[in-house]
Amino acid sequence: MRRALPLAFVLLLSACPHSHVAPGEPKGSTHEPHTTGDAGQTSSAGPSSDHVPTPDPTAVTAPRPPSKIKIFVRTSPTKMFVHWGKKNLGLTPLTVERPRDSGPVDLVLRGTGFFPMHTRAYTVKNDTISVKMVKLADRMTVFGAKAEVPVTPDPLDPTAVPPVPAPGAPVPSPTPAP
Amino acid sequence: MKKIWSISLGAALLLSGAYSGGAPAMIDPPGSPAAPVDGPLKIFRVEPGKESPIDAVQAQREGLTVVDLTDRWVPYIFRDAPAPAGPNGEPGGMLEARYKSVFLGLANDVADLDGQPIPATEHNYLELYGIPPTLRVLRQRFLDDGAAPDRCADVKFDVLKSVVYIPYREGKTAIKENQKMASAARMLASEVKKRHLATIDDLASDPKLGPAVVLQHKFDAERLAFTEAEKRLACEGFFDKKSKHVTGTFDDALRVAVTRFQRKHKLYDAAAFKKETMAALGRTLLENDYADLVRVLTERVVSAADVLEDGSTDSSTKGPHTYKNDKGEDVAVRNMVDECAKALLAAMDLPTPEKALAFFQHHDSFRDYAVALKLPDRPAYYAPHMDLSVEIDRGDVFYDPPYDDKGKATDQSRHHFPSMTMRVRYNGQLIPLVRWRTTIGGWRSDLASNGYEYYRYKGSDIGPRVWRHIAAGPVWIAPNSTPVRTLVKYKNVAGSSQRVVNYDEVGPGYLSAYGLVAAYNVVPGKDGKPDWDNGVRVHGSSEILSIRNPDAYSHGCHRLMNHLAVRLFSFTLHHRTMTVIGERPLNFSRQFLWKDDIYEMRLPSRGYYFQLEPPLPVNVLEGNILGKQKKPITTYMPMPGITYPPGPMPIPPDSPEARAGGDE
Numbered sequence: 001m002r003r004a005l006p007l008a009f010v011l012l013l014s015a016c017p018h019s020h021v022a023p024g025e026p027k028g029s030t031h032e033p034h035t036t037g038d039a040g041q042t043s044s045a046g047p048s049s050d051h052v053p054t055p056d057p058t059a060v061t062a063p064r065p066p067s068k069i070k071i072f073v074r075t076s077p078t079k080m081f082v083h084w085g086k087k088n089l090g091l092t093p094l095t096v097e098r099p100r101d102s103g104p105v106d107l108v109l110r111g112t113g114f115f116p117m118h119t120r121a122y123t124v125k126n127d128t129i130s131v132k133m134v135k136l137a138d139r140m141t142v143f144g145a146k147a148e149v150p151v152t153p154d155p156l157d158p159t160a161v162p163p164v165p166a167p168g169a170p171v172p173s174p175t176p177a178p
Numbered sequence: 179m180k181k182i183w184s185i186s187l188g189a190a191l192l193l194s195g196a197y198s199g200g201a202p203a204m205i206d207p208p209g210s211p212a213a214p215v216d217g218p219l220k221i222f223r224v225e226p227g228k229e230s231p232i233d234a235v236q237a238q239r240e241g242l243t244v245v246d247l248t249d250r251w252v253p254y255i256f257r258d259a260p261a262p263a264g265p266n267g268e269p270g271g272m273l274e275a276r277y278k279s280v281f282l283g284l285a286n287d288v289a290d291l292d293g294q295p296i297p298a299t300e301h302n303y304l305e306l307y308g309i310p311p312t313l314r315v316l317r318q319r320f321l322d323d324g325a326a327p328d329r330c331a332d333v334k335f336d337v338l339k340s341v342v343y344i345p346y347r348e349g350k351t352a353i354k355e356n357q358k359m360a361s362a363a364r365m366l367a368s369e370v371k372k373r374h375l376a377t378i379d380d381l382a383s384d385p386k387l388g389p390a391v392v393l394q395h396k397f398d399a400e401r402l403a404f405t406e407a408e409k410r411l412a413c414e415g416f417f418d419k420k421s422k423h424v425t426g427t428f429d430d431a432l433r434v435a436v437t438r439f440q441r442k443h444k445l446y447d448a449a450a451f452k453k454e455t456m457a458a459l460g461r462t463l464l465e466n467d468y469a470d471l472v473r474v475l476t477e478r479v480v481s482a483a484d485v486l487e488d489g490s491t492d493s494s495t496k497g498p499h500t501y502k503n504d505k506g507e508d509v510a511v512r513n514m515v516d517e518c519a520k521a522l523l524a525a526m527d528l529p530t531p532e533k534a535l536a537f538f539q540h541h542d543s544f545r546d547y548a549v550a551l552k553l554p555d556r557p558a559y560y561a562p563h564m565d566l567s568v569e570i571d572r573g574d575v576f577y578d579p580p581y582d583d584k585g586k587a588t589d590q591s592r593h594h595f596p597s598m599t600m601r602v603r604y605n606g607q608l609i610p611l612v613r614w615r616t617t618i619g620g621w622r623s624d625l626a627s628n629g630y631e632y633y634r635y636k637g638s639d640i641g642p643r644v645w646r647h648i649a650a651g652p653v654w655i656a657p658n659s660t661p662v663r664t665l666v667k668y669k670n671v672a673g674s675s676q677r678v679v680n681y682d683e684v685g686p687g688y689l690s691a692y693g694l695v696a697a698y699n700v701v702p703g704k705d706g707k708p709d710w711d712n713g714v715r716v717h718g719s720s721e722i723l724s725i726r727n728p729d730a731y732s733h734g735c736h737r738l739m740n741h742l743a744v745r746l747f748s749f750t751l752h753h754r755t756m757t758v759i760g761e762r763p764l765n766f767s768r769q770f771l772w773k774d775d776i777y778e779m780r781l782p783s784r785g786y787y788f789q790l791e792p793p794l795p796v797n798v799l800e801g802n803i804l805g806k807q808k809k810p811i812t813t814y815m816p817m818p819g820i821t822y823p824p825g826p827m828p829i830p831p832d833s834p835e836a837r838a839g840g841d842e
Contacts, residue, residue: 103293116774119778120681
């Protein structure tokens with residue numbers, strides 16, 4: 001169930017005919033976004049019960065955009081889990097429906113053998129997220145990956161083991177003979 | 179002398195929808211007073227003890243200025259503008275300033291920086307960062323504090339007032355200091371006994387022990403004041419309910435409480451009991467609320483009157499700067515901000531906290547509330563298009579590395595700090611309107627191509643530049659050299675705390691590296707070539723201490739307090755011919771690795787843009803080059819204490835964004 005907004009916020013919204021500040025979710029809300037697979041997209045566009053702006057006769061008339069937007073989440077490869085906070089929204093490709101201007105949606109895309117991918121969708125208008133997932137083995141191809149500083153083994157420590165290269169780090173070529 | 183314009187016909191037409199607005203899109207003609215925000219206002223003519231309805235047209239006829247006190251007020255720079263009309267003259271709708279709705283949510287204490295609703299018990303306290311609370315929020319403060327005058331009755335305000343500053347002592351320092359003072363107290367007590375005196379005060383005239391007596395009294399007064407400050411912060415509810423404060427210690431819980439108090443009352447102090455904080459702690463709750471109200475009303479009247487001069491160009495020894503008026507007389511640059519604020523407070527009959535409380539008890543809604551009053555006439559140099567210019571003095575500059583060969587910090591004390599001055603040319607004279615402290619670049623952490631951080635000198639360009647573009651809610655595109663650790667933060671996402679890209683730093687928003695508003699320093703292109711942009715901006719900033727601290731630097735940009743930057747650029751847009759471009763699409767994305775996750779930064783817009791035509795001239799002075807190094811070092815410098823991989827140091831990239839790269 002959608003939690004009721006504070007009265008003051010509703011009043012504020014009704015006083016701002018141009019600022020389409022549609023309400024988002026209160027912090028900690030358990031409201032589930034409306035999600036569908038690509039094949040089953042549905043639209044529940046229509047007047048939001050939360051946002052009933054007062055008509056302003058002096059305003060420059062422009063068509064009011066629909067009250068909901070869609071976020072299309074696509075990945076390569078497909079069938080990645082889409083998480084929004086603790087919620088698993090489903091597998092890609094996925095369509096998420098949110099109130100317009102309800103704030104950004106921070107998603108995490110996960111799949112076995114791939115780095116978790118954090119991304120953000122916006123609710124200003126329909127948004128499409130297209131992500132190429134990165135395999136764990138391809139770590140060093142991602143910006144910010146850091147090659148480990150080689151640790152010189154202590155010659156007096158018989159238990160010392162050579163450092164393990166980071167996943168995806170290039171295998172060092174054998175030292176050429178002098 | 180020209181009078182201050184009241185609500186203009188242009189603005190009225192704009193509101194009525196009669197503005198047909200062919201390109202270029204203008205908010206309203208340059209020089210006209212600030213148009214009120216969306217929707218009709220209920221305007222009241224105010225005189226001391228009297229309030230009577232008046233309409234906008236009548237107010238204009240009478241030469242009154244309408245001050246918008248509604249809960250939906252935003253500074254001029256954040257307002258929507260009419261889009262150019264269509265090919266057949268049909269209305270083009272509005273160029274919507276997207277950050278406006280977030281600004282309103284924050285100012286009304288109903289939403290967070292993402293525009294998400296916040297619980298009714300939470301407060302944003304963002305005046306320090308350029309977002310003043312609305313009168314609705316202030317009303318609640320007054321009513322709460324007025325209804326419970328005994329809330330802090332056990333606080334000894336005289337004790338708080340008696341101490342200017344409590345030195346920060348914590349951990350071992352505090353233990354050492356306590357032991358030292360306890361030992362001194364025992365020694366003094368023993369002397370009192372030995373000499374058969376009544377109190378240690380009788381030792382004050384002793385040349386040897388006198389200073390110890392003074393020190394003991396100071397220490398005792400600070401300890402007493404510390405206790406009262408804790409009580410004061412507790413009675414006002416600044417301690418986090420979940421935190422555990424150990425009485426008598428400056429722990430994290432107290433630090434958070436002090437910071438909240440400072441944010442609520444716009445105190446530019448570090449999280450400690452410094453001078454301004456102690457002064458505010460020594461005032462009653464209503465007195466602080468009143469000070470808040472005065473600042474909020476000041477921003478509203480400054481916006482309505484469309485003035486800038488705030489006395490910041492006054493010399494501490496010679497007083498205000500003078501110029502020759504039309505009659506050849508020497509006249510002083512006035513403090514228009516102060517004059518207008520005083521006029522508003524007088525007209526609204528708000529001379530004291532008690533009167534302000536009565537005002538709020540009488541007015542229960544600020545949805546449509548505006549007041550009309552006669553403001554002081556503006557100086558003759560005001561015009562629709564003013565010959566404005568900006569000068570940035572870099573002050574004392576060090577190019578030397580911040581550490582010596584042994585990794586020890588070198589002394590780079592500055593005495594002449596960077597400043598930004600806006601002037602107007604009038605009758606052949608350059609008249610300074612404001613002069614504010616700003617920042618210049620210095621040695622900063624930079625991420626090299628090998629994934630390690632080094633120091634790099636991020637300087638501020640010198641020489642003539644222009645402002646062609648000004649942006650509201652600007653977005654900072656983090657260059658690749660930005661340390662990745664700064665680009666990730668924790669956030670509550672749908673009820674769960676998780677790491678996300680640090681969009682706060684990127685913007686748009688008050689925490690953005692570019693603050694709430696920014697102007698872009700560029701060298702104008704010639705012969706059809708584009709402007710040369712070296713990534714240096716003049717922008718608002720929430721890094722307020724970096725602007726005030728003697729040893730703080732930016733990454734090359736010139737930072738201003740957010741509220742001053744908003745004032746400056748609103749004024750500039752109002753007094754220069756400009757066009758509104760609106761939101762500039764960007765569609766930028768970048769991926770980076772942090773720990774074992776990849777983060778994709780997605781930026782749909784650069785911000786809400788305005789274009790000045792002609793651009794506004796800016797000159798950056800070289801300043802005083804101190805130290806041995808007379809030119810900036812262009813290579814990386816290793817950071818002390820870091821083990822770097824073997825081999826030569828990477829070569830820093832030379833692109834403008836990497837050299838200056840905006841600002842953190």
